[in-house]
Amino acid sequence: MIEHCGISRDAGGLRSGLEELAALAGRFHAEVRVPGTAEGPNPELEKALRVADFFGLAQLMLRDALAREESCGAHFREEHQSAEGEARRDDANFAHIAAWEHRGDGAEPLRHAEPLRFTTLQPSTRSYR
Amino acid sequence: MSSLPDPQLPAGPIAEAWRRSREALPLISPLRKRNLTLLVVGTGLAGASAAATLAEQGYRVRVLSFHDSPRRAHSVAAQGGINAARAQAVDGDSVSRLFADTLRGGDFRAREAGCQRLAEISSAIIDQCVAQGVPFAREYGGTLATRSFGGALVSRTFYARGQTGQQLLYGAYQALMRQVAAGRVELLCRREVLELITVDGVARGVVCRDLLSGALEVHTAQAVLLATGGYSNVYFLSTNALKSNASAIWQAHRQGALFANPCFTQIHPTCIPSGDAYQCKLTLMSESLRNDGRIWLPASAGDERAPAAIPEDERDYFLERLYPAYGNMAPRDVASRRARELCNAGHGVGPGGRSVYLDLRDAIAREGRQVIEARYGNLLEMYERISGDDPTDTPMRIYPAPHYTMGGLWVDYPLMSSIPGLFVLGEANFSEHGANRLGASALMQGLADGYFIAPATVTAWLSGHPTPTIADDAPACREALERARSRIGALFQGGGTLPVDAFHRQL
């Protein structure tokens, strides 16, 4: 995840991230060993439950990063940068909140968009040069 | 769900929109509150403050914590401070400036009404915490001290040395324990929430596992508040505490709660890098070090000389070179990205070439070792403890690491998710930080949600909706129990040989 969906992201990396993730999640369920039982304290079971959830979350993060075809804030897409390597935001197409709907574990989630309206401040470009 | 629920944004001009909408929110009688049970999951800043406040208002509150004590929640580790726009500011700060900085800092990917509300509430948070006995730093004259933080031109960050999160959390924790003693809060520790219970589409409870007995328990209530923090631990190495899971919000998402902006994750540039494959956690170093430290890498790729052996003209102070105006104080995302680019190009130092130097040499030459040690004493000690290197002799090595997630469960302006009756607070929701959070704003948001927003909006929702009592063995509860049981069972059926961490490490 840190490689494909960390400090900077690009479509190729995100797509291969999705593939590697699917493979890893599959291997996890087949090859993991959770010692002990569900009775009594079992920190390894706690760990296994959360890592199983992280696979689902990671997939959603990758999908969201792939769908947001702009660079904004902490989300930097390699494809969307200026000649100086600075972020290029796309207000015409992405001034919205992406809200994902789960439609079953195997199914594609649905991406909703909640448009953002700015009445007092208009979007400006950050510059630190 | 064919479309998004209405975000319930306030109408009219943005200034004072929260005050206007709060005054219009319906109330319910104290007598009725006594008969309503609310479930709060998580005891960090948002959860503890919400639970305490709702109990003070007369509700029956049941609190679930993953930890052995509410005081362990990861809010405790926040270092820097908490922002607030106070009326007495002498440097021209105001509610509208804090609003503007938050919206701009988030790169215009947050709701302006939410940012405005946060700024509007910020000052009351400080008052509340002071009244609880939070020992904020003071000026010699006795007034509250402030310092400046990244992304702002005014001094609006209130702090308690480098342990602001700890002190604010203990304030909320003590308020919570006061309600436990009063019998209005039932505190259940060592419980992990595994499933959300919905009845006719409304959140009415959770299934959790007692981490000592292993028993699965059903807890029902008239509404559920999740304040379970963020999901940075999806990345194996992050600055989050090891048990900071995201299970409650993820399982709520699987039950229908929308998840907003999951890709907005913040990566902090100044963390102590990993030195060993078995290292499982990265430690954050306050970015205040960048005020005096110069960040550099060898100018030629693959240069393996010790830092002291690299002459001045063969060092690349890359942030100063690329951003002459801000230099080493360039924002978090920019500093992180430039460091990564150069490491990928083979300039990185340390094991695997995965770090950059943060060098105090010039500051020590300019101001003297004692001054620098006094200014950053505890940070330098922490670095020495972890790395074994003395940062006043050898440049520190730092690398970016995930530490905060702006994304989270989608909520409307009253902090309710797309599942009615399910409220989401603090880092667990997708919040007002847009695509990038400003330093010292996380604590502000957690406490705004918990002390001031949710108590008002939860009451408003309860007043307008039926609040049936759900039996623990209702069909919806049994189904949720079954889901939890089968997920646990599946984990034991693999018959594999590898420990969980072997997979998490690859994630």
Place this chain on the structure above:
Amino acid sequence: MTSLSGASGSLSLNLRIWRQDNPGEPGAYRSFRLERVGADLSLLEALDQLNEQLIATGERPVHFEHDCREGICGSCGFLVNGQAHGPRAATSVCQLYLRQFADGATLTLEPWRSRAFPPIQDLVVERSALDRLIAAGGYCSVNTGQAPDGNAMLIGQEQAASAFATATCIGCGACVASCRNASASLFVAAKLAHLGQLPQGQPERRRRARAMQQQMTAEGFGSCSSNLECEAVCPKQISADWISWMHREAR
């Protein structure tokens, strides 16, 4: 001094660890050997590594409390060779690094022992008695929304700093575990001193002091043994002078 940047090397350790399946069964020490572990790992990371080996061999992993691993949450804590949080001062056990120890060293790891901290499993004990001490009165009674302006009370810089120093207690329980009477005096004194030094804490000051000390007795903590081991092991270096201050408070 070994260093992260160079080849910092590795070492082998003999770990003698208290194993106890549950409170109803007697525990015993078990010995394990860790071969060539990285010297830059923390002791808890070495236990993580040991646990991976135990999982591979089908043995139950060692149970220990931990969370933030940066010395602030207060979750971790056990005795290392008889010393709470190990040999380094002002350090919780998660911040203890292996380079501290000699190659081939034997470390005995043992849980906190106190009547008020019932055992759970291995190195884990139940410390909720500390929460009940806070519930007995370790707060200022102020409801949300009732607060006056934070600058309405002026608090001198040194007064605020002194209150802060006592407020840093992380509730780990090391003071109790290291006291021969298993007293929680330092824990209670720290909270009384934090609030008692501030104007906000004055209205309830006497009541708080009495209630917390009564609760301390009710939970089965002993009285102060005056041997000051609590101060020596406190990861936050809270001064035991506050204990004598506390004794004057309850009068």
